Amino acid sequence: MKKIFYLIAVCVLLLSACKKLSLVENSKYETIAPGDPKYSYLKIINVTPSSPTINYFIDGIKFSAGLSSTGTENAGYNYTTATSLFPDLGYATTTPGAHVLTGKIVAAATADGGLEVFNTPINPVAGKYYTIFTTGQYSTATKKIPSSLVIEDIKPALDTSKIFVRLINVLNGAPNLDLVRGDVATGPKLISNVSYNASSNWAEIPTPGSGVAPVNKFILVNSATGAAFTTSASLTFSKGRAYTIYIKGVLGNANFIPTITTYTTFY
Structure with missing residues (x-):
């Protein structure tokens, strides 16, 4: 073992x-x-x-x-x-x-x-x-x-021109969440309706921007209301890789504020 x-x-x-x-x-x-x-x-x-x-x-x-x-x-x-x-x-x-x-x-x-x-x-x-x-x-x-x-x-079919992401909702007290690309709630929706203690499937970003590791903005949106749940986060991801984005903490608790964290899952 x-x-x-x-x-x-x-x-x-x-x-x-x-x-x-x-x-x-x-x-x-x-x-x-x-x-x-x-x-x-x-x-x-x-x-x-x-x-x-x-x-x-x-x-x-x-x-x-x-x-x-x-x-x-x-x-x-x-x-x-x-x-x-x-x-x-x-x-x-x-x-x-x-x-x-x-x-x-x-x-x-x-x-x-x-x-x-x-x-x-x-x-x-x-x-x-x-x-x-x-x-x-x-x-x-x-x-x-x-x-x-x-x-x-499960490793997605990676492509050196694309970036793959998934969303995991482990924020205590959170509503179901969408992952939206950009800095407004009405931007392009990548992932929909991820409930607490659950993970989405992989979603691809087909045109992530120029360069090997472009910066993209993401915002989490309340699936039920369509309102922004977080402010936008600027994340640098390398093309040809798959990343996990997860939000943790406790809703309404100043000691454990909602925090977005990422890590590389596959390349």
Whole structure:
């Protein structure tokens, strides 16, 4: 289960080939061909507001960043650090089939170290890629992350003259949303009616502009009213790639304001 797959030089979720809190020097890693049916491929992103800092386990075995270079447990993942700790591209591998994915507060935490706060069954298929978002709001009363969203990442037919995008709505309290190109709500609609805790299919931008990486403006619109839900965001995307756009936070909460985030999913 604990092997490392690289799509490019950057990676997501470094997997340790050693036992928890035990450092192995000069570990040898298997080179895995993309889509090898011996494995399933996972990326996990924590978008749960108020989530404690956690690490992830599959069937009780540490799955996310088991050790740092110092030989101690890594800093873990929470709502604030999720983006920087999950860079573009890259998936960790597991064996296909039924598993239990859990999240536990890092052992070094002052409060509730090692407590399990997330638990969900997963059933990844051989050779397929998935992104798993932990969602909902963390409850200090129950000490649980209440929900998750599992998305199969299916690569679109990329074209070096086009850009592909998809929209994921993980904003607590959000209405159904449309993704519109431009800076006004009445601009060209790329994606329609994405409900909370859901993902759209891929949509193409056939004429994204001049240059290799043109800047495009996007705005999110309330699907029911047609009114602008956000102000426009100027995003630089490279042609020939597919990008995930997601909005996270808590509607009406100043501590977790709606935030648009993006990452490269395929190239």
